[in-house]
Amino acid sequence: MLYKEDVNNTVKITKGFKYRIYPTESQKQMMEQTFGNVRFVYNHFLNMRSEEWKNDHKSICYNKTSSLLTDLKKEEECSWLNLSDSMALQESLRDLDRAFQNFFKKNNDYPVFHSKHEKQSYRTRNQNNSIRIEGNRLILPKIGKVKIKLSRDIKGRILNATISRTKTGKYYVSLCCEYKEDIKINNGGAIGIDVGLKEFYTDSNGTVVDNPKYLANYDKKLLKEQKKLSRMIEMNIDHYTSNRVPVYKKPLSECKNIQKQRVKLARIHEKISDCRSDLLHKASTTLVKENQIIAVEDLNVKGMIRNHKLARSINDVSWSEFHRLLECKAKEYDSVFIKVPRFYASSQTCHVCGYKNALVKDLRIRKWTCPVCGSHHDRDHNAAINILNEALKMLDSV
Ligand SMILES: [Zn+2]
Numbered sequence: 001m002l003y004k005e006d007v008n009n010t011v012k013i014t015k016g017f018k019y020r021i022y023p024t025e026s027q028k029q030m031m032e033q034t035f036g037n038v039r040f041v042y043n044h045f046l047n048m049r050s051e052e053w054k055n056d057h058k059s060i061c062y063n064k065t066s067s068l069l070t071d072l073k074k075e076e077e078c079s080w081l082n083l084s085d086s087m088a089l090q091e092s093l094r095d096l097d098r099a100f101q102n103f104f105k106k107n108n109d110y111p112v113f114h115s116k117h118e119k120q121s122y123r124t125r126n127q128n129n130s131i132r133i134e135g136n137r138l139i140l141p142k143i144g145k146v147k148i149k150l151s152r153d154i155k156g157r158i159l160n161a162t163i164s165r166t167k168t169g170k171y172y173v174s175l176c177c178e179y180k181e182d183i184k185i186n187n188g189g190a191i192g193i194d195v196g197l198k199e200f201y202t203d204s205n206g207t208v209v210d211n212p213k214y215l216a217n218y219d220k221k222l223l224k225e226q227k228k229l230s231r232m233i234e235m236n237i238d239h240y241t242s243n244r245v246p247v248y249k250k251p252l253s254e255c256k257n258i259q260k261q262r263v264k265l266a267r268i269h270e271k272i273s274d275c276r277s278d279l280l281h282k283a284s285t286t287l288v289k290e291n292q293i294i295a296v297e298d299l300n301v302k303g304m305i306r307n308h309k310l311a312r313s314i315n316d317v318s319w320s321e322f323h324r325l326l327e328c329k330a331k332e333y334d335s336v337f338i339k340v341p342r343f344y345a346s347s348q349t350c351h352v353c354g355y356k357n358a359l360v361k362d363l364r365i366r367k368w369t370c371p372v373c374g375s376h377h378d379r380d381h382n383a384a385i386n387i388l389n390e391a392l393k394m395l396d397s398v
Helices: 025-056 062-074 076-083 086-104 213-235 256-290 301-306 308-317 319-332 379-397
Strands: 002-005 010-022 120-125 132-134 137-140 144-149 157-165 171-182 189-195 199-203 208-210 237-240 246-248 291-297 336-340 367-369 376-378
Touching (some): 010 157, 213 237, 213 256, 291 319
Parallel strands (some): 189 291, 291 336
Antiparallel strands (some): 002 010, 120 157, 132 137, 189 199, 367 376
16 A cells, blocks of 8 residues: 545555456466466566676666567567566566665565466556456456456556466456545554564553464464475485485376375465454554554564574564554554664663663563662563654654
């Protein structure tokens, strides 16, 4: 979601609407061709840009790759590139360019090649109404009319469409739309949020919001099925080469039970991600409705994920996604979403007197007493109050 504020108390909102689609066999084939083609284009130009970077430390810009793509499509051995939606190929180049820009700005690691084993998707742009809804059909460039389940109303003008296939073989479209909406009124509160590992978060009012139990149950199930899959693969190993690469009795793609198990695992992954996104949406909506000011700590989630002991839980609560949703929704309700810099010692500082207690660095300490003013603190509640206070200070100084 993206927003632009307006003078007339309205906001311009850019939001994705996701629907399940049911392509016919021939439409599926066309989509597969496009998934493959956008992947080819992405990888081909990633390789080219990498070589250029390595050899001359020069960066090829988007426009250059775009004109090189036009040349490539004229070559006979690449004529199959013309079979797919040309806009999708251009969008793939834009994605690649964005990946490089993010790398240059040090927001991301160096771009990596796309694999056919990941979730497949492509994005295409609406030009002269080339993407539209007609009854219960979605019109897509090159594909034609696709059956769509309109599970909710679409709003505004369609900017682009992302078509995707999950590992379990379901097809979806996310329609990115632009529309104007009146700014809603929030209830005027101010809240600091300390996201946790065990709990989802603790706020400055002392409310603890737990991670739902069903997520933990799915995790257990996931672990069990993952073990099953590893056993199946192990059983199929004939021997190892001298550098410990397994040689299989039968190629894995031909083992029906292994393929079935992989789909089973992917289904559990899908369930988990659906539940998680539901939780994040509900929690963020409640927070922006209730509060004028919402303060969080700007966590370096990427840095923390590298420390893999914490990785699973951090991934599970998906903090960065939570922040993104809060930031977007805050604008709808005219609330202020503010990130407090992460070097700010929110857990260690007594919110009453400001004394910094270095002993509290130890994550195992859940409760502590301030040696200076004698206040008793719950670690996370104290942190949430500090985050809010720091945010208020930042707002004051603007
Ligand atoms: Zn104190």
